[in-house]
Amino acid sequence: MLLTLRRSIIAVAAAGLAAAFVRSRGNPDTPPQDGGWRELTGPELK
Amino acid sequence: MRALVLGVGAVGSRVARQLLSGGSVEELLLVDDDLSVAEEAAHSLGPPAEALTVNALRQETRVERFRERCAGLDLVVLTAPTDHRAFAEAALSSGCHVVSTSDDLETVQELLALDPVATNANRSLVVGAGFSPGLTCLLARHGASQLDVIDEIHVAKFGTGGPACARQHHKALRSDGLDWRNQRWEKRRGGSGRALCWFPDPVGGLDCYEAALADPVLMLAGFPEVVRSSARVAATRRDRSTKWLPMLRRPHPEGMIGAIRVELRGWQKEVRSAIVLGALDRPAAAAGTVAALAGRWAVDGRFTRTGSGGLSVVVGDTIAMLDELAALGVRAAVFEGARSDFV
Numbered sequence: 267m268l269l270t271l272r273r274s275i276i277a278v279a280a281a282g283l284a285a286a287f288v289r290s291r292g293n294p295d296t297p298p299q300d301g302g303w304r305e306l307t308g309p310e311l312k
Numbered sequence: 313m314r315a316l317v318l319g320v321g322a323v324g325s326r327v328a329r330q331l332l333s334g335g336s337v338e339e340l341l342l343v344d345d346d347l348s349v350a351e352e353a354a355h356s357l358g359p360p361a362e363a364l365t366v367n368a369l370r371q372e373t374r375v376e377r378f379r380e381r382c383a384g385l386d387l388v389v390l391t392a393p394t395d396h397r398a399f400a401e402a403a404l405s406s407g408c409h410v411v412s413t414s415d416d417l418e419t420v421q422e423l424l425a426l427d428p429v430a431t432n433a434n435r436s437l438v439v440g441a442g443f444s445p446g447l448t449c450l451l452a453r454h455g456a457s458q459l460d461v462i463d464e465i466h467v468a469k470f471g472t473g474g475p476a477c478a479r480q481h482h483k484a485l486r487s488d489g490l491d492w493r494n495q496r497w498e499k500r501r502g503g504s505g506r507a508l509c510w511f512p513d514p515v516g517g518l519d520c521y522e523a524a525l526a527d528p529v530l531m532l533a534g535f536p537e538v539v540r541s542s543a544r545v546a547a548t549r550r551d552r553s554t555k556w557l558p559m560l561r562r563p564h565p566e567g568m569i570g571a572i573r574v575e576l577r578g579w580q581k582e583v584r585s586a587i588v589l590g591a592l593d594r595p596a597a598a599a600g601t602v603a604a605l606a607g608r609w610a611v612d613g614r615f616t617r618t619g620s621g622g623l624s625v626v627v628g629d630t631i632a633m634l635d636e637l638a639a640l641g642v643r644a645a646v647f648e649g650a651r652s653d654f655v
Contacts, residue, residue, distance in 0.1 A: 301649030303512045303590065311631050
């Protein structure tokens with residue numbers, strides 16, 4: 267019983283560490299910093 | 313014009329209001345399974361709106377009653393969540409133009425298959441005439457005029473309209489989506505294929521996923537030359553993790569702000585180019601406006617052809633339709649100034 271509990275705690279801790287590692291690494295690409303939306307205007311609606 | 317609106321929910325009530333505000337409506341029948349809902353809407357709109365129901369235990373009786381009510385009408389707008397094929401056939405056989413706002417993939421495929429019936433009847437059956445699909449198809453057709461060659465169309469949407477739309481969103485995430493790639497349909501598991509899509513402000517960037525959406529099917533009908541077409545829907549972790557369950561809580565009566573985004577890729581003067589168009593609105597309000605305007609165009613004979621098709625197929629003068637939509641409060645936008653990065 268105690269062994270199972272200990273294994274469970276170790277498994278949860280390992281999973282948490284792996285998740286934290288992946289999350290902290292993130293994606294090196296930054297989202298677009300320029301550009302934007304504007305309403306379609308003009309006779310040609312461009 | 314004599315018109316009938318089937319389904320008086322978030323979209324149907326908007327369709328009815330838009331039809332009446334456009335003028336020249338002599339008769340407007342509001343049909344709903346729940347007669348009290350139809351009566352409430354008719355009371356709110358005032359004459360000539362009239363409430364009725366075609367409820368019956370047997371589906372055949374229900375459709376037959378509906379067919380009888382369609383006699384002498386010019387336009388039928390289908391906004392109820394189900395049975396669009398049967399009702400569309402009944403309305404076409406009665407000589408009505410039909411507009412369907414369904415965004416259900418199977419329903420859209422069934423309605424597109426009614427092209428011979430609508431063509432023989434010399435009537436328009438406008439399929440997927442809502443916010444997405446609907447306005448997305450119109451924007452794709454409009455953007456296409458600015459490119460010499462189009463080979464990819466990618467659609468993304470965010471937000472839901474009324475309760476039926478929220479249920480459809482849940483169902484779409486649970487089901488396989490269809491992507492058009494290299495001359496064949498490929499199934500994509502709902503909730504997979506995450507892509508960060510940028511919607512008009514203030515919605516901004518959202519993670520979007522594959523789902524059973526009708527846009528690629530409608531796009532391919534309008535642009536048979538494309539080699540890739542996909543559609544994604546913005547979803548939260550909770551949406552994806554609970555997609556296999558029944559909806560955990562009752563859907564909201566009316567969604568918040570929604571947005572759509574249509575990206576076209578192709579060639580312009582031998583240079584690789586992309587055009588990104590979008591819109592921001594309450595999905596049910598925008599869908600109601602698009603459907604009502606599509607109905608008016610059908611009755612006035614302003615589409616390029618009769619038969620069944622989405623707005624990317626039947627609309628020739630996209631500038632006129634977008635202008636009229638803008639006058640009704642549904643405005644389109646273009647994204648510019650940055651390289652597109654939709655993969």
